[in-house]
Amino acid sequence: MSKPIEPEHVLLEFYTICSLYPDSEPAAQPIPLFVLGFREGGEPVFVWLVDKNHFDGSASTTDPYWQHALSDLEGYFMKKLSKCVAEEGSVRGGIELLVSTYQRQLRFQPLTPVADHPFGLRKSKELTPA
Numbered sequence: 001m002s003k004p005i006e007p008e009h010v011l012l013e014f015y016t017i018c019s020l021y022p023d024s025e026p027a028a029q030p031i032p033l034f035v036l037g038f039r040e041g042g043e044p045v046f047v048w049l050v051d052k053n054h055f056d057g058s059a060s061t062t063d064p065y066w067q068h069a070l071s072d073l074e075g076y077f078m079k080k081l082s083k084c085v086a087e088e089g090s091v092r093g094g095i096e097l098l099v100s101t102y103q104r105q106l107r108f109q110p111l112t113p114v115a116d117h118p119f120g121l122r123k124s125k126e127l128t129p130a
Helices: 065-068 071-087 091-101
Strands: 014-020 031-038 045-048 106-108
Touching: 014 091, 031 071, 031 091, 045 071, 065 071, 071 091
Parallel strands: none
Antiparallel strands: 014 031, 014 106, 031 045
16 A cells, blocks of 8 residues: 655645546546645645555446556556646646546546645644643
């Protein structure tokens, strides 16, 4: 199983959430797959919400293309994002292109800025008694 990312290691300025909608039941609850974000001038960051190495999408879709893509989540999305970033010339533009292109089976939330502070948590400092 992949090591979870500790919250203090995730600092994002913009993010989107990608979910998979089962094609057999359009009204079914989506399966959140990952958060994708970045900081200006930085590399894209994937925070996986499912086990990317053992995710079985066959129960959610009968489409052979998506079954194959979902069998290697990380490889598939890294390839698609790399292509989009190269085409747009920037991480932000690449993520925006990815979001606008893959909205049929997958659903991305719009690219969202994270208010006035980076997204993420930092370990709080222990307060010492006075």
